[in-house]
Amino acid sequence: MVQYGKVSSMQIVLTLVVCKLFAVITYTPVYTEKAEITAVFLGGVVSTLILLAAATPVILLFRKTQDDILTLSYRLNPGFGFIVFILLLIGVLAAAVDTMVDFQFFMVNAVFPDASRFIILITLMIAAFYASLMGLEGIARTGTILFLIVLIALVTIAFTLHNRINLLNLKPVLYEPVKSILSVAWQDTARNMELLIFMMVVPNIKGKAAKSLLGYILLISVLLCTISFLVATVLGEFTFRQIFPFYMIASVVDSKIIRRFDAIHMTLWVITAFLRTSLFLLTATSLLKRVLPYHIGKWSCLFSSVVILVAAGFLSGGLQSSNLLYDFIGKGYPFVILIVLLPIILLLNLKRISPSASKNREQQRKEEKPE
Amino acid sequence: MKKTIFIVLSVAMIFSLTSCFPSHELKETAIVQAIAVDLTDEGYELTLQFYAPKGSGATTAIDTSNNNANIVVAKGKTITEAVDQATAIQGEYIFTGNNRLLIIGERFAKEGVESLFSYFDRNHLTTQNIDVLVSEGPAKEIVSVNIDQGILAAEMLEKIVENCEENGMILRCPYYMFSQNMFQYEGSSVVPVIEKTGGQEEQSEDQGTESGDSSVSESIQSVDVVKIEKTAVFKDYKLADIVDKECSQGLAFLSNTVKEATLVAEDANGHLSSINLYSCDAKLKPEFQDDQITFVLQIKSKASIDEVLLPAGEYTGLDELEIFAQSAERLIADECTRAFNRVVKEDQSNILYLGDLIHKNNPKLWTAIQNDFPAHLEKLHFRTEVDVDITRLSIEANQAQNKNK
Numbered sequence: 001m002v003q004y005g006k007v008s009s010m011q012i013v014l015t016l017v018v019c020k021l022f023a024v025i026t027y028t029p030v031y032t033e034k035a036e037i038t039a040v041f042l043g044g045v046v047s048t049l050i051l052l053a054a055a056t057p058v059i060l061l062f063r064k065t066q067d068d069i070l071t072l073s074y075r076l077n078p079g080f081g082f083i084v085f086i087l088l089l090i091g092v093l094a095a096a097v098d099t100m101v102d103f104q105f106f107m108v109n110a111v112f113p114d115a116s117r118f119i120i121l122i123t124l125m126i127a128a129f130y131a132s133l134m135g136l137e138g139i140a141r142t143g144t145i146l147f148l149i150v151l152i153a154l155v156t157i158a159f160t161l162h163n164r165i166n167l168l169n170l171k172p173v174l175y176e177p178v179k180s181i182l183s184v185a186w187q188d189t190a191r192n193m194e195l196l197i198f199m200m201v202v203p204n205i206k207g208k209a210a211k212s213l214l215g216y217i218l219l220i221s222v223l224l225c226t227i228s229f230l231v232a233t234v235l236g237e238f239t240f241r242q243i244f245p246f247y248m249i250a251s252v253v254d255s256k257i258i259r260r261f262d263a264i265h266m267t268l269w270v271i272t273a274f275l276r277t278s279l280f281l282l283t284a285t286s287l288l289k290r291v292l293p294y295h296i297g298k299w300s301c302l303f304s305s306v307v308i309l310v311a312a313g314f315l316s317g318g319l320q321s322s323n324l325l326y327d328f329i330g331k332g333y334p335f336v337i338l339i340v341l342l343p344i345i346l347l348l349n350l351k352r353i354s355p356s357a358s359k360n361r362e363q364q365r366k367e368e369k370p371e
Numbered sequence: 372m373k374k375t376i377f378i379v380l381s382v383a384m385i386f387s388l389t390s391c392f393p394s395h396e397l398k399e400t401a402i403v404q405a406i407a408v409d410l411t412d413e414g415y416e417l418t419l420q421f422y423a424p425k426g427s428g429a430t431t432a433i434d435t436s437n438n439n440a441n442i443v444v445a446k447g448k449t450i451t452e453a454v455d456q457a458t459a460i461q462g463e464y465i466f467t468g469n470n471r472l473l474i475i476g477e478r479f480a481k482e483g484v485e486s487l488f489s490y491f492d493r494n495h496l497t498t499q500n501i502d503v504l505v506s507e508g509p510a511k512e513i514v515s516v517n518i519d520q521g522i523l524a525a526e527m528l529e530k531i532v533e534n535c536e537e538n539g540m541i542l543r544c545p546y547y548m549f550s551q552n553m554f555q556y557e558g559s560s561v562v563p564v565i566e567k568t569g570g571q572e573e574q575s576e577d578q579g580t581e582s583g584d585s586s587v588s589e590s591i592q593s594v595d596v597v598k599i600e601k602t603a604v605f606k607d608y609k610l611a612d613i614v615d616k617e618c619s620q621g622l623a624f625l626s627n628t629v630k631e632a633t634l635v636a637e638d639a640n641g642h643l644s645s646i647n648l649y650s651c652d653a654k655l656k657p658e659f660q661d662d663q664i665t666f667v668l669q670i671k672s673k674a675s676i677d678e679v680l681l682p683a684g685e686y687t688g689l690d691e692l693e694i695f696a697q698s699a700e701r702l703i704a705d706e707c708t709r710a711f712n713r714v715v716k717e718d719q720s721n722i723l724y725l726g727d728l729i730h731k732n733n734p735k736l737w738t739a740i741q742n743d744f745p746a747h748l749e750k751l752h753f754r755t756e757v758d759v760d761i762t763r764l765s766i767e768a769n770q771a772q773n774k775n776k
Contacts (some may be wrong), residue, residue, distance in 0.1 A: 061773075109495070113495055126384075159532065163660050166724070168727040168728065168731060169727070171727060171730045171731050171734075172730070172731065172734045173729075174734060174738055236551070236555060237555050238550075238551040239493075242556055248499070251498070251547070252499045252500055252502070252545070252547045
């Protein structure tokens with residue numbers, strides 16, 4: 001995102017973690033292939049390993065260059081760059097629309113059943129639009145503060161749930177254990193669309209991008225495993241009857257101080273949805289600004305907002321249409337094409353597209369020779 | 372110019388977005404505190420107890436000397452229709468998000484409670500950790516009972532349930548657990564039973580008949596209006612059995628929910644002693660021998676002596692303490708065995724995570740029996756290993772030591 005200033009690697013990592021948490025707390029096993037609850041938990045653990053393996057090309061690429069994925073693609077070939085631009089734009093817009101659709105789905109089903117979905121979508125979009133006008137620095141600072149709030153809320157929920165945890169719910173997986181664990185793990189991994197943002201935000205990171213990515217993966221894995229563990233041990237197989245399992249475990253907390261912990265959960269949902277929509281909107285805006293001429297490009301944010309809002313309004317109209325994007329992302333097509341294959345292609349052509357990386361290597365060799 | 376437009380738009384937004392979500396004024400809202408669901412010939416009968424402050428004319432809105440609650444009764448073919456009818460009768464918006472109790476009528480429980488979950492699981496206002504109770508007779512009678520203690524009748528009922536659980540008398544059942552157990556274990560669950568004692572009514576009748584006698588009319592009212600000591604056992608979503616006080620306590624031990632309990636132990640000479648278990652840890656484990664499955668309940672408990680009824684001049688020695696401890700162990704073992712035999716073997720209710728324990732410890736066996744596991748329940752064996760250790764003697768400790776000297 002060359003239009004914006006630099007932000008610290010910690011701010012980027014924490015902001016992306018908050019965004020990813022939206023996907024974790026909205027995870028709905030009722031819509032996924034039937035699996036045993038232990039497979040759901042173990043799938044979360046295994047997804048860490050899959051994500052680490054899948055992100056290796058990205059890590060290797062950004063160890064050698066600090067340019068973003070679109071710049072590198074254009075350097076390889078302008079035609080290829082344009083295709084990558086289109087794919088990235090579709091991926092980023094799809095993630096933003098999916099966030100808004102999921103958000104309104106929760107709000108109209110669990111919080112305000114009588115509210116109009118358009119009001120929910122419009123208010124979220126206004127907030128996200130304002131945040132993206134503030135730029136990457138503003139969003140990253142907000143993300144860091146929100147991370148602390150989210151962390152405190154999660155720790156509170158986890159601690160107050162201690163007497164509801166039943167380890168008997170984690171039973172041996174009886175039916176096709178490997179297949180069901182891998183299936184769940186892949187679904188978890190495929191929802192890591194935040195890596196798209198990371199690949200675009202690399203030039204803005206102060207410090208080492210590869211290390212930041214590694215930190216992000218490890219942090220998100222810890223949180224994912226903790227949340228999966230809580231859901232699996234508190235709800236057991238009952239999870240498969242819940243549309244919002246994490247919301248359910250927040251509801252069963254019995255505390256003398258706060259009677260309804262689900263209110264905290266609602267706060268988390270709003271915070272993470274807002275930040276995720278803002279960041280994807282900002283990325284879409286940044287992509288458009290890079291390609292379009294200035295006089296058209298300055299309307300990119302407004303244009304992206306309208307596209308996201310219209311698409312979200314259209315898709316949230318019915319149950320089947322609202323699941324379209326969720327299923328599309330869950331199957332992993334955007335993840336495989338943009339996060340696995342694209343970095344591999346760029347990594348193989350690194351000498352051609354990143355002279356700085358080659359120069360650095362030659363300089364290193366020269367420095368090594370006298371020794 | 373831009374700033375002015377921005378400010379104008381921001382202010383306009385504040386006013387334009389305020390009515391986008393439906394809101395209800397507090398004074399126009401009936402805050403439900405307890406819900407009773409009964410089944411009648413015409414369908415469901417819902418009795419809602421809601422908060423109604425009765426501080427008319429006083430400086431505060433709430434009169435603590437009165438029961439600040441009213442009830443509304445509504446009927447419908449479905450629970451939703453009954454709620455809608457209640458709204459029409461009551462005239463206020465019915466808010467169930469602050470509900471404390473869900474009481475199921477005996478007839479409804481006997482005919483099957485599946486329909487209950489369809490409404491309460493889906494309803495976004497359902498508080499998942501509210502207490503579920505089954506009433507002996509119509510649930511309406513429990514919710515309508517006038518309790519002259521505290522501000523709200525439902526609050527007092529909730530406290531009674533809490534106290535019974537803390538004293539190890541019953542196994543409490545929050546709504547989410549009721550729904551979860553029913554879903555996971557073929558419609559099996561255990562729920563505390565609430566019944567009317569009629570204490571207050573009898574007293575008011577006495578006062579009415581002997582109004583001429585001033586000493587009686589001025590007597591203090593009894594508060595034992597309801598009691599909770601029995602437990603309802605569900606199987607296939609239907610009420611299969613109601614077990615007595617001892618079985619209820621046995622179930623609490625079996626589920627490892629006893630935090631504190633008082634037992635009356637007896638020595639060989641018939642002397643009684645109150646033993647207070649202040650710490651209790653129970654573990655249920657399956658043992659497999661050929662085709663036989665034996666569940667072993669291991670209980671380790673620490674206790675104090677609260678009271679010993681001995682003839683004048685006799686003291687409690689360490690030997691007597693051991694005898695009282697053994698008596699307490701036998702009591703616990705008997706209660707647990709009775710509860711297991713009655714609920715698991717006779718009623719064949721799949722509770723206590725028995726299937727999960729077999730699944731975890733012997734997955735192969737579980738694969739073979741899981742499809743007709745309820746039929747295997749009567750073939751299960753049960754054994755107890757109870758250890759009660761009396762470690763606190765209160766201030767009689769000196770007497771025991773003196774006798775030894």
